[in-house]
Amino acid sequence: MEGTVIELQDIHKSYGDTKAVNGISLTVKKGEVMGIIGANGAGKSTTLEIMMGLRRPDSGTVKVLGMDIKEHAQEIKKRIGIQLQQTALYDRIKVKEALELFSSYYDKKRDLQEIIDTLGIRPYLNKYVKNLSGGWQQRTSLALALVNDPDIIFLDEPTTGLDPQARLELWACINRYRQEGKTILLSTHYMDEAQKHCDRIAIIKKGKLVACDRPKSLISSLLSEEGTMEDVYLQVAVEA
Amino acid sequence: MNTLLTHTKMELKLFFRETLAMLFTFIVPAVSFVVFGLMFKSNTYEGGLDYFQAYIPGMISIIIFTTAFFSMGLQVVIDREKGVYKRLMGTPLQQNAIFTATIAKGFLAIYVGAIEILLIAKFYFGADLTPNPFEFFLALTFCSVTFFSIGFIVSSLAKRMQTALGIAMVAMYPMFFLSGATLPLESLPDILQKMAVAVPLTYVVNILRDGWNGTLFTAGAVMDIAVLGGILVVSTLIGTKFFRWT
């Protein structure tokens, strides 16, 4: 599973005086599950959305699947799947309609029935997305990220607000796609799941990448004794 | 092409699920047309027009306004605020397709609403329809496009749903009552008649009446067409400059 699929070089992005991203460089290898953690407002969503091609960095270069995002945005969009932090769907659309609609946007399609069964959303197909509980909305937006059988899947806080069982089930889904060799980038505030499921974890603090390594290495390099990702987080990602 | 078609169909489907849009496009104008018709169908209005010659165009003007401001301008702001467009930008769907679907929705709402008024006029009141269907269609299409461009300004300048709703509600009163679409302008006090000049829908009412009554290509219509044409150009420029998908 070699080969770099994402390459960020010295990315900057400001909103007025706020430096949302302040010089981040990062590479992600094919087949990796990369977790992005950091405090609220650290710049996780901004970084992810720059990689998705939804925000333009003020400076720096972004390469996805070997292509420069400025020149090949359209080509890249065909091969990635995204889930935004907010559900971001029409108010009056039903689950099934959303799936069919998004599927129609792509030439390459993954079998919708398979996605529906994997995510267990069949009972909700004829419901309005808006009326679903948070967990089922999250699953619906994950399903939408999969309709084109993408090479890279970007998930912005996919498990936030889910009950423990729903989180486990969602991770089971994510791991299934990881086994197919897909590259997965996700942000999370749950240190236990980052530690358990991510190959590497990038820690962002105030728009800067302060650490990026395997969970084990992060834990052993930063702490004298055996600890958890939570200890690492408190030590590295939080204001002194 | 298939993508554009599917996306447009969904936009239309969602439109027909908007209760308020249905109310303002297909119910309120039609009901008003019937109620006023029952009361005033034997009246004669300015220029010697009968009720149908004056108020078939009038009610259709109302449909043009509500479509442009509510179903298009406001709805775009709602969808944008929800992040729908941002999500769509993450797919290969082209922005043109979203734009085209919105315009298609506007035309559909107006044409269907207009046909509804025509059917009521013909089969409920037994009125004569226009001898100039092509001229009327042309006028209708031109007025629609002009108002789409005004709706485009609303969605460009309003960042939040409440702002867009506020603009549409405030615009509604002069558009409904000072344009001649519902109340005969000649029955209004002088000062209100003067204000009608500043209400864009006034020109729509005039042009639709010209189309309906076969005077679209006469000197009397030039001024109205020029004003709407000017509005179209200016709004398109403003909209294009300030519109943001996200």
Ligand SMILES: Nc1ncnc2c1ncn2[C@@H]1O[C@H](COP(=O)(O)OP(=O)(O)OP(=O)(O)O)[C@@H](O)[C@H]1O
């Ligand atoms: N569109 C925007 N306009 C202005 N400021 C913005 C915008 N988007 C993000 N910011 C600011 O940039 C900073 C980083 O925001 P971002 O959403 O990337 O953080 P995050 O790490 O995803 O936070 P959270 O954990 O709360 O989701 C914040 O200070 C935020 O207020």
Ligand SMILES: [Mg+2]
């Ligand atoms: Mg975020």
